[in-house]
Amino acid sequence: MAAILLALTLVAYFGGTAAYLAYVFAQREGFSRAGAVCLAAGWLAHTGDILRRTLMEGRLPMATPGEALFIFGWTLTAIFLLLTWRSPIRILGALVAPCAALLATAVWLLPPRPGRVSPLLQGFWLHLHVVLALLGTAALTLAGLGGLLYLLQERQLKQKRFGFFYRRLPSLTQLDTLNHWCLTLGFPLLTLGIITGSLYAQLALGRFFNWDPKEVLTLIAWLIYAVLLHERLTVGWRGRRAAWLALGGLGVMAAAFVGASLWFSGYHSFGSFRTP
Amino acid sequence: MNLVLVGLNHRTAPVELREKLCGLFPDPESAYRRLKSLPEISEVLYYTTCNRVEVLAVAPEAEAAIRALTGFLASHSEVAGQDLETALYVHENEAAVRHLFRVAASLDALVVGEPQILGQVKAAYRQATEQEATGPILNRLLHKTFSVAKKVRTETGIGDHAVSVSYAAVSLGKKIFGELTGKTVLLIGAGEMAELALEHLRRQGVAQIIIANRTLSRAVRLAERFRGRAVPLEELPEALLACDILISSTGAEGYVLTKEQVRTAMRRRRQRPLFLIDIAVPRDLDPRINDLENVYLYNIDDLKEVVETNMQRRQQAAVQAEGLVAAETLKFMDWLKTLGVFPTIIALQEKARAICRQELKKTLSHLGPLTPHQQEALEILTRSVAAKLLHDPIMFLKRNHHSRRAAAEITLVRRLFNLDPEEEVALPSQAEAE
Numbered sequence: 001m002a003a004i005l006l007a008l009t010l011v012a013y014f015g016g017t018a019a020y021l022a023y024v025f026a027q028r029e030g031f032s033r034a035g036a037v038c039l040a041a042g043w044l045a046h047t048g049d050i051l052r053r054t055l056m057e058g059r060l061p062m063a064t065p066g067e068a069l070f071i072f073g074w075t076l077t078a079i080f081l082l083l084t085w086r087s088p089i090r091i092l093g094a095l096v097a098p099c100a101a102l103l104a105t106a107v108w109l110l111p112p113r114p115g116r117v118s119p120l121l122q123g124f125w126l127h128l129h130v131v132l133a134l135l136g137t138a139a140l141t142l143a144g145l146g147g148l149l150y151l152l153q154e155r156q157l158k159q160k161r162f163g164f165f166y167r168r169l170p171s172l173t174q175l176d177t178l179n180h181w182c183l184t185l186g187f188p189l190l191t192l193g194i195i196t197g198s199l200y201a202q203l204a205l206g207r208f209f210n211w212d213p214k215e216v217l218t219l220i221a222w223l224i225y226a227v228l229l230h231e232r233l234t235v236g237w238r239g240r241r242a243a244w245l246a247l248g249g250l251g252v253m254a255a256a257f258v259g260a261s262l263w264f265s266g267y268h269s270f271g272s273f274r275t276p
Numbered sequence: 277m278n279l280v281l282v283g284l285n286h287r288t289a290p291v292e293l294r295e296k297l298c299g300l301f302p303d304p305e306s307a308y309r310r311l312k313s314l315p316e317i318s319e320v321l322y323y324t325t326c327n328r329v330e331v332l333a334v335a336p337e338a339e340a341a342i343r344a345l346t347g348f349l350a351s352h353s354e355v356a357g358q359d360l361e362t363a364l365y366v367h368e369n370e371a372a373v374r375h376l377f378r379v380a381a382s383l384d385a386l387v388v389g390e391p392q393i394l395g396q397v398k399a400a401y402r403q404a405t406e407q408e409a410t411g412p413i414l415n416r417l418l419h420k421t422f423s424v425a426k427k428v429r430t431e432t433g434i435g436d437h438a439v440s441v442s443y444a445a446v447s448l449g450k451k452i453f454g455e456l457t458g459k460t461v462l463l464i465g466a467g468e469m470a471e472l473a474l475e476h477l478r479r480q481g482v483a484q485i486i487i488a489n490r491t492l493s494r495a496v497r498l499a500e501r502f503r504g505r506a507v508p509l510e511e512l513p514e515a516l517l518a519c520d521i522l523i524s525s526t527g528a529e530g531y532v533l534t535k536e537q538v539r540t541a542m543r544r545r546r547q548r549p550l551f552l553i554d555i556a557v558p559r560d561l562d563p564r565i566n567d568l569e570n571v572y573l574y575n576i577d578d579l580k581e582v583v584e585t586n587m588q589r590r591q592q593a594a595v596q597a598e599g600l601v602a603a604e605t606l607k608f609m610d611w612l613k614t615l616g617v618f619p620t621i622i623a624l625q626e627k628a629r630a631i632c633r634q635e636l637k638k639t640l641s642h643l644g645p646l647t648p649h650q651q652e653a654l655e656i657l658t659r660s661v662a663a664k665l666l667h668d669p670i671m672f673l674k675r676n677h678h679s680r681r682a683a684a685e686i687t688l689v690r691r692l693f694n695l696d697p698e699e700e701v702a703l704p705s706q707a708e709a710e
Binding site: 028157 | 547572
């Protein structure tokens with residue numbers, strides 16, 4: 001049972017990747033539909049596997065980088081499926097499906113380290129913090145990926161050179177709407193994630209903010225998104241500028257995860273999650 | 277059964293001749309009345325498009341049918357026989373099927389890939405069915421034709437690329453805005469190409485059309501035609517705030533719009549995207565406007581370049597499409613060949629039925645009174661014995677329709693089961709001779 005759910009998840013995600021790539025080349029709607037069905041099926045298996053791990057360990061699996069990426073893959077697929085249901089941008093699946101597949105593979109490639117899990121990693125607030133932050137990050141990741149597609153399409157329209165992707169990418173307006181949608185969904189979630197995190201820090205450590213590298217970098221990313229959202233709503237920033245900011249925010253978020261979790265020491269780094 | 281196609285098109289006949297032939301039968305009813313009166317053909321479809329006049333028929337004898345159809349086309353008093361003879365082309369069977377597929381898929385068109393032709397063939401087929409001129413073979417062929425044309429369109433993307441300037445503008449607009457419904461178009465100036473583009477955009481469902489012109493009366497006249505709103509040129513800055521797509525086509529010497537003007541407008545528009553089309557020579561819009569964010573400026577040369585690249589793409593797609601057409605032609609010809617065995621199969625079944633009836637009658641007369649149930653059981657028994665016996669010869673016929681010996685095999689089966697008794701008269705004499 002333990003291996004079956006993970007295997008199902010991986011097979012479905014990689015199958016979805018293949019279907020979406022086929023869609024990019026062959027431009028048949030059937031492929032994108034198959035891709036979405038694969039992702040949805042994989043997501044259900046993924047959910048099952050996370051539940052299994054949670055029941056087994058009595059907490060969300062998030063003590064190693066692999067586990068954290070596993071959960072992040074789950075939130076990314078969830079937000080993408082929500083988007084596909086609301087206003088599909090099919091070609092985005094060709095970026096999201098491989099991401100989800102690789103993120104889910106992480107739990108298998110990066111095995112857990114031995115040791116007892118720190119008592120800091122338990123409790124309702126902490127779980128809420130992690131899930132909200134990762135859901136927000138997933139939506140903002142989609143904004144970043146959408147930004148990539150926007151820049152690609154905008155470049156072709158501005159330079160008047162139409163390549164392989166011109167026909168395959170949706171209109172600029174659609175891609176800009178995606179940016180807006182992801183931002184209005186992801187920003188509040190990330191904000192709530194930060195708030196619950198600092199409340200938990202106050203509860204557990206007596207301080208709201210600890211100048212931990214991950215906290216600092218996330219705050220920078222949050223500021224970028226705050227500026228983007230504010231300018232969108234007030235003076236109507238959109239298009240290329242919004243796409244670049246979404247990509248910039250994504251870069252800082254990635255740095256916050258990779259850098260702060262693995263290289264720097266701090267209480268957000270995975271090294272400190274376990275006591276030998 | 278033979279398929280025969282006789283016709284002429286833009287490559288073989290000058291426009292005068294095509295015009296005359298198009299006007300030959302103004303209404304389908306009279307055309308089909310003539311065609312159905314021809315004894316040489318059993319099914320017929322007649323279609324004219326702007327570039328072609330063609331008649332497709334099913335006939336037992338190809339030669340006679342070609343003569344009859346040529347006669348039909350030459351029946352116009354103003355069409356000289358000689359001109360017609362050099363302009364006509366004739367296709368039989370496989371070539372006729374391929375030709376029809378190519379016409380419907382728009383591979384034989386003046387502008388390869390234009391979508392109107394399929395619609396014209398569909399309309400012609402509808403008329404033919406209304407006049408009851410088609411039968412099982414043409415019905416099947418035409419339905420196949422429509423699916424081949426659709427397949428070519430979706431699988432090769434032959435019609436995806438705009439090949440006219442005004443249509444190129446529409447497709448660019450769609451890549452910027454998604455849908456054009458609800459958008460506002462502003463036309464500065466006038467001119468044939470600008471009006472054509474406007475017409476295209478209107479068909480895409482744009483919500484509002486604003487027309488600005490130096491002479492207001494001209495603007496008002498155009499506005500009436502397109503059901504838009506006319507404004508004097510002085511109100512251009514305000515109109516620029518309202519529109520999403522701007523077409524500029526004035527005879528002005530300098531720029532009608534500068535980068536600064538558009539920059540200011542974009543700020544006031546809260547950066548709503550703006551698509552500018554400059555089809556004037558000399559140019560109306562400062563080319564540096566394209567550097568502004570969320571503004572997309574295309575001049576006439578840009579659009580022409582788009583059209584040219586798209587033309588090349590269509591040529592590539594056409595090569596792919598030819599392969600598809602060839603494969604589908606073979607498939608249809610296979611089906612057509614199976615038709616040859618059906619008369620034999622039907623004759624076999626009829627003979628079996630006749631024997632059953634006769635033998636049953638004989639047997640029932642000796643058996644005396646039976647209950648209806650018993651009688652029915654006897655009938656079923658004879659029928660199923662006959663059906664089981666015939667099953668193998670029928671499968672033999674159906675399976676062998678591809679082979680080169682198909683005709684010989686059909687003859688063999690017919691002789692084996694004595695389906696043509698009058699020919700059989702010759703046989704005993706042969707046996708006697710031996």
